[in-house]
Amino acid sequence: MIELKEISKKFGDTQAVKQVSFSVAREETLVLLGTSGCGKTTTLKMINRLIEPDAGQILINNENIIDEDPDVLRKGIGYVMQNIGLFPHYTIAENIALVPKLLKWDKAKIVSRTQELIEKLHLPESTLTMYPHELSGGQQQRVGLARALITDPSVLLMDEPFGALDNVTRTSIQKEFKALEELKRKTIVMVTHDVLEAFELADRICLMDKGEVVQIGTPKELLYQPTNDFAKRFLAGQKLILEFKVVNIQDIWTYLPQEIVHRGETETADLSIWEAMELLRNKDRSELFISGPNKAIKSINFEQLTSGFNQYQNAQHHE
Numbered sequence: 118m119i120e121l122k123e124i125s126k127k128f129g130d131t132q133a134v135k136q137v138s139f140s141v142a143r144e145e146t147l148v149l150l151g152t153s154g155c156g157k158t159t160t161l162k163m164i165n166r167l168i169e170p171d172a173g174q175i176l177i178n179n180e181n182i183i184d185e186d187p188d189v190l191r192k193g194i195g196y197v198m199q200n201i202g203l204f205p206h207y208t209i210a211e212n213i214a215l216v217p218k219l220l221k222w223d224k225a226k227i228v229s230r231t232q233e234l235i236e237k238l239h240l241p242e243s244t245l246t247m248y249p250h251e252l253s254g255g256q257q258q259r260v261g262l263a264r265a266l267i268t269d270p271s272v273l274l275m276d277e278p279f280g281a282l283d284n285v286t287r288t289s290i291q292k293e294f295k296a297l298e299e300l301k302r303k304t305i306v307m308v309t310h311d312v313l314e315a316f317e318l319a320d321r322i323c324l325m326d327k328g329e330v331v332q333i334g335t336p337k338e339l340l341y342q343p344t345n346d347f348a349k350r351f352l353a354g355q356k357l358i359l360e361f362k363v364v365n366i367q368d369i370w371t372y373l374p375q376e377i378v379h380r381g382e383t384e385t386a387d388l389s390i391w392e393a394m395e396l397l398r399n400k401d402r403s404e405l406f407i408s409g410p411n412k413a414i415k416s417i418n419f420e421q422l423t424s425g426f427n428q429y430q431n432a433q434h435h436e
């Protein structure tokens with residue numbers, strides 16, 4: 118769907134991006150992860166031609182984007198900018214309707230699509246007539262997303278979309294974002310420097326350093342099969358919590374207690390260790406019933422969960 122082939126970009130003497138190649142499949146979310154200045158934003162902006170590469174090729178649906186008019190290209194790609202970038206003197210409704218107006222949509226269509234989006238993104242209708250400074254950071258972030266989604270583009274580029282938020286708001290918006298049906302159908306390239314955010318939202322992560330790709334893989338691959346020291350060190354600080362997020366009950370199934378007979382409600386085994394812990398903690402449940410392979414059911418409490426996880430972890434490290 119999106120393919121970068123040996124893309125490079127220099128600003129003066131700074132080699133911002135050096136021979137970056139990757140491809141993003143249809144409906145996949147690829148997260149560009151790395152420290153400040155490693156070339157993530159430059160890479161992202163080359164996909165909608167806000168920046169032109171010095172060398173290399175970018176294809177979207179097998180078409181070289183260099184052959185397209187940049188304005189037409191940009192209207193077909195949703196873009197959530199760093200720091201949201203709403204126009205301060207436009208109302209929220211006007212900010213959301215920018216591209217549809219350029220595309221000359223009729224008014225009724227703009228209004229109905231705007232309504233649909235603000236409902237999905239949980240923005241109160243009253244915000245439509247307000248100006249950006251009258252909204253909270255989280256609400257502004259939602260407006261930025263609505264603006265990017267209004268024309269239902271199949272490709273979405275997001276630059277630190279939750280960067281301006283405090284940690285609590287950030288976590289809740291990330292959760293909503295993950296659950297939004299409209300986003301599941303999109304091919305997304307997202308930039309972040311936040312490892313947890315990358316692990317939360319990515320199908321695959323492209324880890325970058327000094328303008329180059331260090332490793333591309335699923336969160337699990339990066340965690341358990343880092344290809345070099347940089348990748349290892351980058352994740353080391355948060356290793357345990359990352360493991361809780363990528364390992365699921367299915368993975369630790371054999372280390373959990375014997376199967377039982379149970380006819381009530383069950384959780385699925387694709388629940389991550391993290392999610393299972395949250396359920397055991399937040400819902401004040403002492404045990405969870407999990408339905409695993411071949412309809413087998415196991416009941417686990419917090420201790421059994423952590424013990425199963427520890428055994429799995431030991432097995433991974435001894436592989």
Ligand SMILES: Nc1ncnc2c1ncn2[C@@H]1O[C@H](COP(=O)(O)OP(=O)(O)OP(=O)(O)O)[C@@H](O)[C@H]1O
Nearest residue numbers: 128131133151152153154155156157158159160310
């Ligand atoms: N327009 C520009 N002119 C000159 N140098 C630039 C320009 N844009 C980016 N750079 C430089 O290119 C390098 C990569 O920048 P880029 O913004 O792509 O990094 P990043 O990983 O997105 O960082 P951040 O998360 O801080 O935005 C940096 O050294 C930056 O200073």
